[in-house]
Amino acid sequence: MSTATFTVVGMTCGHCVSSVTEEVTEVAGVTDVDVDLASGRLTVTSDIDIDETAVVAAVQEAGYQVAT
Amino acid sequence: MSTATFTVVGMTCGHCVSSVTEEVTEVAGVTDVDVDLASGRLTVTSDIDIDETAVVAAVQEAGYQVAT
Numbered sequence: 629m630s631t632a633t634f635t636v637v638g639m640t641c642g643h644c645v646s647s648v649t650e651e652v653t654e655v656a657g658v659t660d661v662d663v664d665l666a667s668g669r670l671t672v673t674s675d676i677d678i679d680e681t682a683v684v685a686a687v688q689e690a691g692y693q694v695a696t
Numbered sequence: 697m698s699t700a701t702f703t704v705v706g707m708t709c710g711h712c713v714s715s716v717t718e719e720v721t722e723v724a725g726v727t728d729v730d731v732d733l734a735s736g737r738l739t740v741t742s743d744i745d746i747d748e749t750a751v752v753a754a755v756q757e758a759g760y761q762v763a764t
Contacts, residue, residue: 643711 629659632678634670635695636663636687644692651686655679668695697727700746702738703763704731704755712760719754723747736763 636648645663648670652661657676663669672683684694704716713731716738720729725744731737740751752762 640708641712643715644709647711 629673629675630678631671631673632680632683634672634680634683634687636668636670636692637695638692639663639665639668641665644690647690648687648692651690652683655682655686670694697741697743698746699739699741700748700751702740702748702751702755704736704738704760705763706760707731707733707736709733712758715758716755716760719758720751723750723754738762 639645639648642665645665648663649661652658652670652672656679657674658672659675660673662671670687672678687694707713707716710733713733716731717729720726720738720740724747725742726740727743728741730739738755740746755762
């Protein structure tokens with residue numbers, strides 16, 4: 629199991645959190661997604677090595693950006 | 697046909713606009729709903745007299761408030 633943390637920018641409300649959660653949950657191997665609206669912190673847990681590129685793409689698909 | 701305008705407070709993003717639009721569209725008689733995120737202006741068009749109480753309730757159901 630692996631865990632990675634990202635910072636998502638642009639989320640303003642609970643709907644945004646839901647969108648990010650939904651998209652990131654679809655990334656291969658991901659077993660848990662936690663998003664904190666106030667800080668933008670996205671914590672991803674996976675049962676395989678986390679594909680960071682895929683997580684960033686999923687966040688973008690939801691309409692937001694990962695801070696670099 | 698009648699039209700009424702309300703000011704919705706608390707919307708922060710396009711998802712909020714969608715939620716308000718969806719709930720207000722369900723009010724009896726309503727034929728068109730327009731929501732402007734920046735101003736919070738909600739314009740409701742109905743083919744019967746608009747039930748303002750029902751519109752306010754729909755906005756609250758979506759999770760927001762109508763400014764009085």
